[in-house]
Amino acid sequence: MSLTLDPHAMGWLIRKLESITPLSDLDRRAIESLSVSIRRFEPRQDIVRDQDRPSQCCLVLQGWVHRYKLLDEGRRQIVSFHVPGDMPDLQSLHLRVMDHSVATLTACTLAFIPHEHVRDLLLRFPSLSEAMWRDTLIDAAIFREWLTGVGRRSSHARIAHLFCEMYVKLEAVGLAKDHRCSWPLTQGDLADALGLSNVHVNRVLQDLRGQGLITLRGGMLTFEDWPALSRLAEFDPTYLHLDRREAA
Amino acid sequence: MSLTLDPHAMGWLIRKLESITPLSDLDRRAIESLSVSIRRFEPRQDIVRDQDRPSQCCLVLQGWVHRYKLLDEGRRQIVSFHVPGDMPDLQSLHLRVMDHSVATLTACTLAFIPHEHVRDLLLRFPSLSEAMWRDTLIDAAIFREWLTGVGRRSSHARIAHLFCEMYVKLEAVGLAKDHRCSWPLTQGDLADALGLSNVHVNRVLQDLRGQGLITLRGGMLTFEDWPALSRLAEFDPTYLHLDRREAA
DNA sequence: CGCCTAGTTGACCAGGTTCAACAACGGTGG
DNA sequence: CCACCGTTGTTGAACCTGGTCAACTAGGCG
Missing domain, CATH: 1.10.10.10 (Winged helix-like DNA-binding domain superfamily/Winged helix DNA-binding domain)
Known part of the structure; x- marks a missing residue:
């Protein structure tokens, strides 16, 4: 559970970001130099819960993750699915309190990166800041599409x-x-x-x-x-x- | 339609951002120094259309605005409502192509700010960058809540x-x-x-x-x-x- | 006054839900 | 190796929330 350097793990993040925006060599190397802690999760295990105030972000390395909201009487709304390369709670960087839960669907391997490290990275590399902001905006675009589907x-x-x-x-x-x-x-x-x-x-x-x-x-x-x-x-x-x- | 300095107009943006995050005096003055062009719109008039590639962001000063997606056979899904202080297409800063339309609901007064000016501002004031990123994240949180409502x-x-x-x-x-x-x-x-x-x-x-x-x-x-x-x-x-x- | 949009009402209909029972599958322990 | 159990998938029948269609009313504005 100690912080380790794992360029292989960060490869997923690089590949994901490159699927939505170009990265420079400098950007890639900066990502690879991040220290992360790797953890394995069982299927259907909560990673972060509604109302939590996380101090780190997670990155999916293996398996599928989902985010969901719980209502009265056991009603559940899943709001997203995530696969390797995704950072399902990147938003917690700027939204202190969780308004939903994040949990695994399958057995998963996840990398955790302390908020401070991410913040530091983004301040030093504005292009990465842009890339990650863009990622959260695509997240929002997918919500709009889901909303449209469920609505119409x-x-x-x-x-x-x-x-x-x-x-x-x-x-x-x-x-x-x-x-x-x-x-x-x-x-x-x-x-x-x-x-x-x-x-x-x-x-x-x-x-x-x-x-x-x-x-x-x-x-x-x-x-x-x-x-x-x-x-x-x-x-x-x-x-x-x-x-x-x-x-x- | 020329670019003008209008601290009164920017007051809405300041008030809005302060409703979600603290701003410093410096931040406030930076926002007030933005040059914007002010335009009036009729009710039910499109501001930006699906597939457009806008080069500026708009800020609502007066009236209500909404965003919507159109499907076959005239089906429409409205994905958000916006009121003075909101920047309904802030996302276009990092998402080149619109995946939905933005239009007025009532008669409106809007301020337009060229992307370049916004980008410049955010590079010079990281705290504003954070505030605006946070704003788009709250936007996404509202989508999740709507999705939950429509779904469950x-x-x-x-x-x-x-x-x-x-x-x-x-x-x-x-x-x-x-x-x-x-x-x-x-x-x-x-x-x-x-x-x-x-x-x-x-x-x-x-x-x-x-x-x-x-x-x-x-x-x-x-x-x-x-x-x-x-x-x-x-x-x-x-x-x-x-x-x-x-x-x- | 007349027109247009938005709001209202009724009758009928259908997509999707609920409940309940059962079948298939996979993993576990004896 | 097999019996058992929990989870997931499947089926039928009754039901109901909300949709559709069509007509009519009420405001707002030129």
């Missing part, structure tokens, strides 16, 4: 949309290709993210499978017909604000 | 929650008190913000009026029973991250 999209489109979104995010950091990716969410998780009941999620999934759009089995998701699915979802990845220089 | 709250609670939220925001910049505030939204706007139909909004409003919780007439909203309404809404203002030093 059919249950079919909502589920399809989340599939597309996560695939594109995973692909951007090299964790998915060929329209296949791992899918560790339960139907209950999906329901709580999309404002549906788990029964209904189950029925829509069967329908999407029946239409030959996806295969979902054993924690693996395959897009059998990406064009049809993304059309059904009205999926337009602009809101993810990826920096696709290679696509030019 | 009843229509009654959703409407009540929005009433509470806007009142607290207005009160924080001195635009509301005594549980009364102006309310320029149509029932259709409310519906598109909350993922409901306007017919249903109409019925819920009548119900809230019937229960003696609110009065809503002639663009004026009165909370007749704040405790009951905020309880119904499960409203907890933590997510607004206001800096309530005076409340200590």
Whole structure:
């Protein structure tokens, strides 16, 4: 649990930031020089809780993480999913009190970086400050898209949309290709993210499978017909604000 | 339309930022020294459109503004409402392409500040950079709360929650008190913000009026029973991250 | 006065929820 | 190796919140 230098761990963060903005060699080296402490977590374990005042940020190295809010009578709203490279509570840097919880979905490896170190880094490297601010802005853009989905999209489109979104995010950091990716969410998780009941999620999934759009089995998701699915979802990845220089 | 120095205009921004974080004299004077161009807008006029690449940020000086996304078949999702002191497209500073539109709700007065001036200001005053980053993070926190509402709250609670939220925001910049505030939204706007139909909004409003919780007439909203309404809404203002030093 | 927008009402309808029971799966311990 | 158990997934039936459509009313403004 001591602070260690682990350039391999920081590689995830570099790759993630480079998926949304260009970094200089200097930036990369600055990130690599961060001391972090690495911790393993069980599946479904809280990392930070609503009302906490964290003094460090976490970086996902392995596994999936989610953020959620709890309401009365056990109602839960999941507000985001995170994969390696993401810093799910970067915001705690400037928002003292947590207004939601962060927890693992699968078994995870996380790196923790004290706020002071991050603050120091950002003061010394304004370009990194910009990159991380940008990251939190993309986070917000995804919230807007989810809000739009829950507010105005059919249950079919909502589920399809989340599939597309996560695939594109995973692909951007090299964790998915060929329209296949791992899918560790339960139907209950999906329901709580999309404002549906788990029964209904189950029925829509069967329908999407029946239409030959996806295969979902054993924690693996395959897009059998990406064009049809993304059309059904009205999926337009602009809101993810990826920096696709290679696509030019 | 020329750039002018207008400390009075910038007063709104100062008041807004001070509602969420302390500012130094230096910070305040730096903001006041910004050159801005002031423009008036008609009600329901677009300010920035989806897919645009704005080169300036706007600051609301008068009136209400909203942000929205358009889907097929005329479906609309409103993702936020903004009041004087807010900078609804501050994010465009780091997100080149708009993923939604910004438009007025009422007649408005807006100040425009070129991105370069803002960038320059933030580089010279890291504390302002922090304050504005924090502002965008609170923006995101509000998205999360809306998402939770649309996903998991009843229509009654959703409407009540929005009433509470806007009142607290207005009160924080001195635009509301005594549980009364102006309310320029149509029932259709409310519906598109909350993922409901306007017919249903109409019925819920009548119900809230019937229960003696609110009065809503002639663009004026009165909370007749704040405790009951905020309880119904499960409203907890933590997510607004206001800096309530005076409340200590 | 007349027009346009916003608000209101009723009747009908449907997407999605709830409840309850059961099946499939994976991991654990005997 | 198998029996057991908890979790996740699946199914059916009844129900209900909220949507749709269509008509009508009330204000606000030129």
